[in-house]
Amino acid sequence: MMAKMLGKHPLVYAVPRELHFFEKLWAPEDRERMLTVEQAVDLTARLLSNANNTVFSQGKHERFEEEARTIVGEVNEENHYPAMIYEAFLKHAARKSGRPIVCEKTPAYVYYIPEILSLFPEAKVVNMVRDPRDVLLSQKHRWKRRYLGNRELPLGSTIRAWFNYSPVWTSRLWNAATTTASRFIDGKRVHSVKFEDVLENPEAELQKVCEFLRIPYAESMLSVPMAGSSLVRDRPEETGVDKERTANWRGGGLNSAEIFICQMITTKNMARFGYERGKVFPNPILLLFYLFVSPTKLLVSFFLQARYIKNVGEAVKRRLVRTSDALP
Numbered sequence: 001m002m003a004k005m006l007g008k009h010p011l012v013y014a015v016p017r018e019l020h021f022f023e024k025l026w027a028p029e030d031r032e033r034m035l036t037v038e039q040a041v042d043l044t045a046r047l048l049s050n051a052n053n054t055v056f057s058q059g060k061h062e063r064f065e066e067e068a069r070t071i072v073g074e075v076n077e078e079n080h081y082p083a084m085i086y087e088a089f090l091k092h093a094a095r096k097s098g099r100p101i102v103c104e105k106t107p108a109y110v111y112y113i114p115e116i117l118s119l120f121p122e123a124k125v126v127n128m129v130r131d132p133r134d135v136l137l138s139q140k141h142r143w144k145r146r147y148l149g150n151r152e153l154p155l156g157s158t159i160r161a162w163f164n165y166s167p168v169w170t171s172r173l174w175n176a177a178t179t180t181a182s183r184f185i186d187g188k189r190v191h192s193v194k195f196e197d198v199l200e201n202p203e204a205e206l207q208k209v210c211e212f213l214r215i216p217y218a219e220s221m222l223s224v225p226m227a228g229s230s231l232v233r234d235r236p237e238e239t240g241v242d243k244e245r246t247a248n249w250r251g252g253g254l255n256s257a258e259i260f261i262c263q264m265i266t267t268k269n270m271a272r273f274g275y276e277r278g279k280v281f282p283n284p285i286l287l288l289f290y291l292f293v294s295p296t297k298l299l300v301s302f303f304l305q306a307r308y309i310k311n312v313g314e315a316v317k318r319r320l321v322r323t324s325d326a327l328p
Contacts (some may be wrong), residue, residue: 003105013097018106027311044068113320130195133249171265257286
């Protein structure tokens with residue numbers, strides 16, 4: 001939603017798809033790795049493929065080779081580091097759109113904020129935080145996106161989305177993301193905004209975002225299509241901000257055990273961002289069920305995702321090992 005809003009600004013081009021450069025195409029050990037021309041072209045073609053398809057369509061990137069060579073040709077061979085090729089791709093996309101600023105929206109980049117700030121001194125990060133119970137509800141129903149308007153979503157993605165959901169691991173990932181981002185929020189290069197605040201008072205919150213980005217506020221940013229929800233069918237013909245997308249977890253969709261697990265795991269970060277815990281008494285059978293099946297679903301999800309991740313150990317460490325590393 002934030003990317004779509006920024007993409008409505010006359011100065012910003014929002015890449016329509018998640019590029020997944022960090023983690024799936026780049027790992028920390030690639031920072032000083034020099035690419036050959038062919039390797040640089042292959043990386044650029046994959047970025048073009050992701051921008052036009054999905055990360056799960058990377059195998060079809062060869063059809064973008066001609067455009068990829070054009071982009072790589074603009075980069076001095078002494079600068080064929082992966083991050084510089086990625087930057088060249090973003091600048092090419094901005095020029096092609098006729099807008100000077102480019103916005104990339106891959107959520108997993110939250111785990112790579114240190115690298116982003118270091119590699120790209122001019123980059124700024126807008127970090128969105130949402131009630132973890134609504135995140136849980138959204139992730140639980142994410143597999144339905146194929147049937148709510150995104151017909152081009154591969155069936156494999158639908159299957160992966162179903163296996164990826166677990167109240168235990170989804171809550172831990174929310175913890176990891178919010179804890180990681182909170183270390184870097186300084187108002188200068190990293191700005192945090194609550195999803196609920198944007199829906200409640202979109203103009204005021206977007207003005208703050210624009211001030212942070214040092215661009216003038218544009219009313220056009222409010223005219224975003226109502227699409228992308230995991231809970232309701234897309235209504236792309238309608239534009240605006242749907243205020244009913246907050247606290248959906250209260251209306252059903254999560255059982256008592258899911259809510260209990262989520263609140264137990266995220267309690268400290270919930271308090272930090274002003275989310276109040278609800279009173280809930282978990283169904284003991286469901287509670288035991290989720291705790292029992294959680295390791296199995298994690299294992300299956302791992303095998304489904306592993307082939308897309310460049311450094312699996314690093315990805316796991318950033319998501320799971322650091323979830324217990326709470327802020328003071």
